[in-house]
Amino acid sequence: MLLWLGRTPESFVPGVADADAERFRLPKPAPGHVLRWDTKALHAALDAKRRDRGLTWAALAREVGGFSPGMLASLSRNRRVGLPRVMRLVLWLDQPAVMFTRTADH
Numbered sequence: 001m002l003l004w005l006g007r008t009p010e011s012f013v014p015g016v017a018d019a020d021a022e023r024f025r026l027p028k029p030a031p032g033h034v035l036r037w038d039t040k041a042l043h044a045a046l047d048a049k050r051r052d053r054g055l056t057w058a059a060l061a062r063e064v065g066g067f068s069p070g071m072l073a074s075l076s077r078n079r080r081v082g083l084p085r086v087m088r089l090v091l092w093l094d095q096p097a098v099m100f101t102r103t104a105d106h
Helices: 039-052 057-064 069-077 083-093
Strands: 033-037 101-105
Touching (some): 039 057, 039 069, 057 069, 057 083
Antiparallel strands (some): 033 101
8 A cells, every 4th residue: 555655654654754765665566466564573673672672571562552562472473563553663663664574475
């Protein structure tokens, strides 16, 4: 949907400077493929930053808001997550959302 709209995930988040900048642009997948959130990569990045900051999963869930510790753990099992919610995590990580996408067969 984002590719069809020609928008970045960040363009839906109020206050993100230069939300349409090239670094936020999603790649166009090859024919027969679609973009999906790479929840395993997202979980790994969250876990690394969480450990660096000495946070528990419960503390991370409270800090980010909108997640329970179990919801965050389910990301490691490639569970689906929607745009509004995933952007909370991406913003907390301070990385472009495109870093947490992958292509999949359609």
